[in-house]
Amino acid sequence: MGTPRRTPTLARVTLLLIAVLVSACTASSTPSSPSQSSATGSVTLTDDAGREVTLAGPAQRIVSLAPSNTEIVCALDACDRLVGVTDFDNFPTEVVDLPKVVVQTQVDLERLVAAEPDLVLAAGNELTPSSVIERIEDLGVPVLVLYPESLDEVYTDIELVGDAIDRRAEANELVDGLRVRVAAVEDAVAGVSAPLTLYEVFHAEGTTYTAGEGSFLASLLALAGAEPVTGDAEGVMGAEELAAADPELILLGTASYDSALADPAAALDAVRARPGWGELTAVRDGNVVPYLADIVTTRPGPRIVDGLEALARAIHPDRFD
Amino acid sequence: MRAAAAARPITLGPSIGRSTAVLGGGALLLVAVALVSVAVGTTGVGAADAGAIVLHRLLGIGSPTWPAASETIIWELRLPRVVGGMLVGAGLACAGTVFQALLRNPMADPYVIGTAAGASLGAVAALLVPGLLPIVGVGWLGLGVVQVFAFVGGVVAVTVVFAVARGQGGTPVVTLLLAGYAISSLLSAGVALLMFVSGDRLAAVVMWLLGSLGGASWPRLAFAAPLIVGSFVLILLRWRRLNALLLGEEQAGHLGVDVEREKRILTGLAALATSAGVAISGTIGFVGLVVPHLLRFAFGPDHRLLLPASMVYGAALLVLADLGARVAGGIPVGIVTALLGAPFFLWLLRRSLGPRLAP
Numbered sequence: 309m310g311t312p313r314r315t316p317t318l319a320r321v322t323l324l325l326i327a328v329l330v331s332a333c334t335a336s337s338t339p340s341s342p343s344q345s346s347a348t349g350s351v352t353l354t355d356d357a358g359r360e361v362t363l364a365g366p367a368q369r370i371v372s373l374a375p376s377n378t379e380i381v382c383a384l385d386a387c388d389r390l391v392g393v394t395d396f397d398n399f400p401t402e403v404v405d406l407p408k409v410v411v412q413t414q415v416d417l418e419r420l421v422a423a424e425p426d427l428v429l430a431a432g433n434e435l436t437p438s439s440v441i442e443r444i445e446d447l448g449v450p451v452l453v454l455y456p457e458s459l460d461e462v463y464t465d466i467e468l469v470g471d472a473i474d475r476r477a478e479a480n481e482l483v484d485g486l487r488v489r490v491a492a493v494e495d496a497v498a499g500v501s502a503p504l505t506l507y508e509v510f511h512a513e514g515t516t517y518t519a520g521e522g523s524f525l526a527s528l529l530a531l532a533g534a535e536p537v538t539g540d541a542e543g544v545m546g547a548e549e550l551a552a553a554d555p556e557l558i559l560l561g562t563a564s565y566d567s568a569l570a571d572p573a574a575a576l577d578a579v580r581a582r583p584g585w586g587e588l589t590a591v592r593d594g595n596v597v598p599y600l601a602d603i604v605t606t607r608p609g610p611r612i613v614d615g616l617e618a619l620a621r622a623i624h625p626d627r628f629d
Numbered sequence: 630m631r632a633a634a635a636a637r638p639i640t641l642g643p644s645i646g647r648s649t650a651v652l653g654g655g656a657l658l659l660v661a662v663a664l665v666s667v668a669v670g671t672t673g674v675g676a677a678d679a680g681a682i683v684l685h686r687l688l689g690i691g692s693p694t695w696p697a698a699s700e701t702i703i704w705e706l707r708l709p710r711v712v713g714g715m716l717v718g719a720g721l722a723c724a725g726t727v728f729q730a731l732l733r734n735p736m737a738d739p740y741v742i743g744t745a746a747g748a749s750l751g752a753v754a755a756l757l758v759p760g761l762l763p764i765v766g767v768g769w770l771g772l773g774v775v776q777v778f779a780f781v782g783g784v785v786a787v788t789v790v791f792a793v794a795r796g797q798g799g800t801p802v803v804t805l806l807l808a809g810y811a812i813s814s815l816l817s818a819g820v821a822l823l824m825f826v827s828g829d830r831l832a833a834v835v836m837w838l839l840g841s842l843g844g845a846s847w848p849r850l851a852f853a854a855p856l857i858v859g860s861f862v863l864i865l866l867r868w869r870r871l872n873a874l875l876l877g878e879e880q881a882g883h884l885g886v887d888v889e890r891e892k893r894i895l896t897g898l899a900a901l902a903t904s905a906g907v908a909i910s911g912t913i914g915f916v917g918l919v920v921p922h923l924l925r926f927a928f929g930p931d932h933r934l935l936l937p938a939s940m941v942y943g944a945a946l947l948v949l950a951d952l953g954a955r956v957a958g959g960i961p962v963g964i965v966t967a968l969l970g971a972p973f974f975l976w977l978l979r980r981s982l983g984p985r986l987a988p
Contacts, residue, residue, distance in 0.1 A: 541828075
């Protein structure tokens with residue numbers, strides 16, 4: 309989640325916080341086991357919130373309430389079935405001109421209804437508020453909640469969407485391809501010594517938000533051959549905790565949104581000026597990397613594997629020559 | 630209190646003709662604003678379809694020539710929102726009028742003695758405490774847990790404030806205000822603490838605190854409408870006593886008003902109306918502070934006129950502000966009320982010497 313576009317500060321901070329904390333929660337993901345009714349063509353699915361959802365048939369008019377959901381639909385070659393997306397959607401480019409039913413993180417129910425969807429793909433864990441999900445269902449539109457918290461759950465969600473739009477074969481093919489690429493990353497970093505790595509998702513007033521303990525992002529960092537500095541489950545770290553953790557490598561995900569941090573030398577100067585940061589091993593050794601692939605690394609769609617690859621390259625450049 | 634003012638017969642209100650003009654004008658304004666609001670939205674469902682759909686659903690006139698989606702947009706989305714705006718705006722303005730008279734304080738608004746902080750803490754707790762979330766949607770009188778907690782939180786906070794402020798000789802206004810301030814601060818600290826630990830639910834919390842009519846639905850309105858309308862009727866019946874209270878508690882006592890009893894009853898009614906409104910919409914600021922002042926500027930302080938006028942004009946103002954909020958891309962209506970209301974109010978303040986509270 310996140311975009312280089314300017315948004316008002318409150319929404320921006322909120323979104324950044326969401327981006328950090330997306331993976332820190334407890335919603336359970338249940339593998340989908342669709343039950344087809346051959347008589348009516350209807351299909352019953354179980355979504356990531358554990359809800360059973362019955363569709364009258366393969367969805368033809370889809371509203372996506374999260375960019376990651378949009379990317380899944382398009383990766384299954386069904387972009388043309390999307391009738392509404394969010395104002396954060398920027399990939400693939402053909403979705404940019406679709407009607408926006410989520411504006412500044414708020415679902416515009418009127419536009420959603422006007423899009424006449426037969427399926428809404430919501431985001432879990434209150435990213436789409438549960439009150440809004442109820443409201444949409446009350447209006448007679450089935451809602452699938454997607455909230456992947458690991459690579460396996462991304463695969464499951466791709467398959468779930470595949471079942472919902474009758475593209476299961478394409479979904480299986482896509483997932484197989486992703487698994488191969490993940491295995492390649494694992495091979496490339498096998499046996500490396502994992503540097504203690506801070507991934508900065510957001511920083512303000514001496515508080516750093518990083519990959520939370522047990523979060524999706526932390527698991528990606530580990531896969532990419534790093535030992536993540538995690539802080540608590542929410543990934544919140546004060547300056548003292550950070551000094552105590554003393555990372556050897558700092559990836560500035562914030563550089564994806566702040567052009568002042570995009571240049572490595574400028575970024576190093578900027579973080580050195582923060583109270584206490586000058587003494588960190590990573591800063592003293594100059595191991596501060598502006599990381600420009602935050603969007604794909606924190607957006608749990610098919611491109612998450614692009615993010616994993618980018619992480620591995622940033623952490624172990626010597627393994628990817 | 631000026632002697633001349635006290636000498637003026639307070640039961641002699643504005644003339645029938647003037648009252649009719651003020652309230653009739655307000656009602657016309659409200660109807661006009663409501664019609665425009667139902668006809669305008671973020672999609673192209675226009676006035677003709679909107680009118681036809683409302684007539685069809687209300688009176689069974691005509692047969693559908695419009696897409697089913699248009700009917701949903703008008704009947705399930707725009708109309709509840711407009712009616713919700715009327716209810717909340719009316720409730721807040723009326724409650725603000727009561728609190729300003731009761732506390733004889735121009736800074737008083739419906740939230741002054743704890744309703745907003747209590748409702749906020751209730752709502753935020755319901756949004757964040759994981760054990761409560763699963764029952765959201767199970768509903769209680771068609772409401773979500775968030776709405777129920779907001780309502781209960783507001784009412785409980787006022788009750789606590791009143792209990793704290795109550796001494797042997799009654800409940801002094803200053804003590805009531807200070808206790809309200811202290812309890813509000815305490816509850817706000819609770820809200821801030823919950824926000825700090827809210828993690829990825831922060832967005833939902835912020836949206837609630839900013840105030841929005843986006844969640845207005847018929848079941849929610851069915852809960853709030855009787856509370857707001859009922860409170861209003863009971864408040865209106867006490868207009869004479871409110872007028873007397875404007876003269877000061879001692880004078881009101883001399884005029885035969887049981888001041889302590891009226892304080893309890895009026896506070897309770899205003900808190901009920903406020904909490905019911907907040908449960909629909911979150912904490913929308915400024916309407917409850919500004920509308921009573923505007924109307925006093927314009928029409929004078931007699932509550933026989935002021936109370937119904939505050940309902941009508943408060944409703945019109947909030948529906949209008951919500952129209953602006955919707956058209957401007959769905960920004961929370963609480964931002965619009967303050968953004969437009971504050972400069973207008975300042976302009977009025979500069980034009981006169983200050984807000985008139987007493988006759």
